[in-house]
Amino acid sequence: MRHLITGGAGFIGCNFVRHMLAEHPDDEIVVLDKLTYAGRMENLEEVIDRITFIKGDICDKEIVSTAMEGCDKVVNFAAESHVDRSITTPEDFVRTDVIGVFTLLEEARRRDIERFVQISTDEVYGSTVSGSFSEEDILDPSSPYSASKAGGELLARSYVKTYGLKVTVTRSSNNYGPFQYPEKLIPVLVIKALNNEPLPIYGKGTNVRDWLHVEDNCRAVDLVLQKGKPGDIVNIGSGNEVSNIDVTKMILKHMNKPESLITFVADRPGHDFRYSLEWGRIKEMGWEPKVKFENGLRQTVDWYLENKEWWKTLL
Ligand SMILES: NC(=O)c1ccc[n+]([C@@H]2O[C@H](COP(=O)([O-])OP(=O)(O)OC[C@H]3O[C@@H](n4cnc5c(N)ncnc54)[C@H](O)[C@@H]3O)[C@@H](O)[C@H]2O)c1
Numbered sequence: 001m002r003h004l005i006t007g008g009a010g011f012i013g014c015n016f017v018r019h020m021l022a023e024h025p026d027d028e029i030v031v032l033d034k035l036t037y038a039g040r041m042e043n044l045e046e047v048i049d050r051i052t053f054i055k056g057d058i059c060d061k062e063i064v065s066t067a068m069e070g071c072d073k074v075v076n077f078a079a080e081s082h083v084d085r086s087i088t089t090p091e092d093f094v095r096t097d098v099i100g101v102f103t104l105l106e107e108a109r110r111r112d113i114e115r116f117v118q119i120s121t122d123e124v125y126g127s128t129v130s131g132s133f134s135e136e137d138i139l140d141p142s143s144p145y146s147a148s149k150a151g152g153e154l155l156a157r158s159y160v161k162t163y164g165l166k167v168t169v170t171r172s173s174n175n176y177g178p179f180q181y182p183e184k185l186i187p188v189l190v191i192k193a194l195n196n197e198p199l200p201i202y203g204k205g206t207n208v209r210d211w212l213h214v215e216d217n218c219r220a221v222d223l224v225l226q227k228g229k230p231g232d233i234v235n236i237g238s239g240n241e242v243s244n245i246d247v248t249k250m251i252l253k254h255m256n257k258p259e260s261l262i263t264f265v266a267d268r269p270g271h272d273f274r275y276s277l278e279w280g281r282i283k284e285m286g287w288e289p290k291v292k293f294e295n296g297l298r299q300t301v302d303w304y305l306e307n308k309e310w311w312k313t314l315l
Pocket of ligand 1 (some may be wrong): 008009011032033038039058059076077078120121122149171175
């Protein structure tokens with residue numbers, strides 16, 4: 001089996017490449033990645049001899065065709081992924097998260113690819129104060145990031161009905177773990193706390209996210225790659241709903257740093273209050289999250305403390 005993993009040099013993608021090499025050692029892996037600011041060869045250093053790496057853009061038809069040559073399955077992690085950046089430069093998001101998906105889908109249908117997994121996000125549902133979103137709920141994205149992701153996944157699902165392409169979409173909650181770019185909440189907090197700098201928290205810090213360890217997400221995506229039904233959407237949540245202020249306090253406690261470092265800053269425009277998912281469908285497929293948030297968070301903080309060389313050049 002030969003898999004094309006796009007965005008494999010980014011946070012979740014590089015963890016997924018490792019997962020696949022560990023769990024399916026006989027499969028071949030091709031990674032296509034543009035190496036934007038978020039994609040780094042360092043993330044694939046330990047596994048580079050075991051994969052084929054192609055530097056390129058998922059919007060580039062020729063590169064996409066070369067990368068998909070001989071592949072049975074495609075998993076598309078490639079995306080512009082940071083909500084704050086989507087507010088200042090939305091065009092990059094529409095380009096990669098919609099046109100890039102389109103380019104991959106066209107090549108996949110030309111080659112009659114056996115399985116295409118489009119990685120989407122819980123952010124397509126928008127925010128909710130109470131209850132949890134099921135896969136049948138309507139989409140109500142708030143940012144150019146989540147709207148572009150919604151556009152990409154709708155296009156992907158249209159290829160099931162229109163062309164019979166075997167696409168399954170995953171919508172996961174917030175991931176955390178090693179190799180996450182230090183612009184996302186958890187690495188930002190760890191690095192600032194280490195340097196005794198103020199920890200910027202949007203609004204009052206009451207916004208809630210359902211934290212999913214990246215390894216749990218990788219196991220779920222692998223399962224969807226094997227067993228997902230064409231046209232299905234699969235939510236991947238973890239039941240670890242924690243407010244940003246509580247995450248911050250847990251990190252400070254683990255690092256033995258004072259809560260006085262917390263500094264509240266003006267809220268992000270259109271900041272979704274809470275994301276929450278029902279994940280019965282992936283549970284029926286035999287998946288459960290394994291990493292308890294307290295343990296996963298401690299391991300993640302320790303990874304950033306032990307791998308300063310990895311993030312120091314990025315600040
Ligand atoms: N991180 C999360 O919490 C989270 C949650 C739900 C869904 N997702 C989705 O999971 C996927 C991976 O997220 P991540 O956090 O690893 O993102 P990331 O920003 O860390 O990595 C994205 C990767 O895509 C590559 N890339 C960007 N534009 C490209 C292009 N045009 N062509 C080829 N490669 C390109 C980058 O170089 C990078 O390696 C994304 O689709 C994201 O929307 C992420």
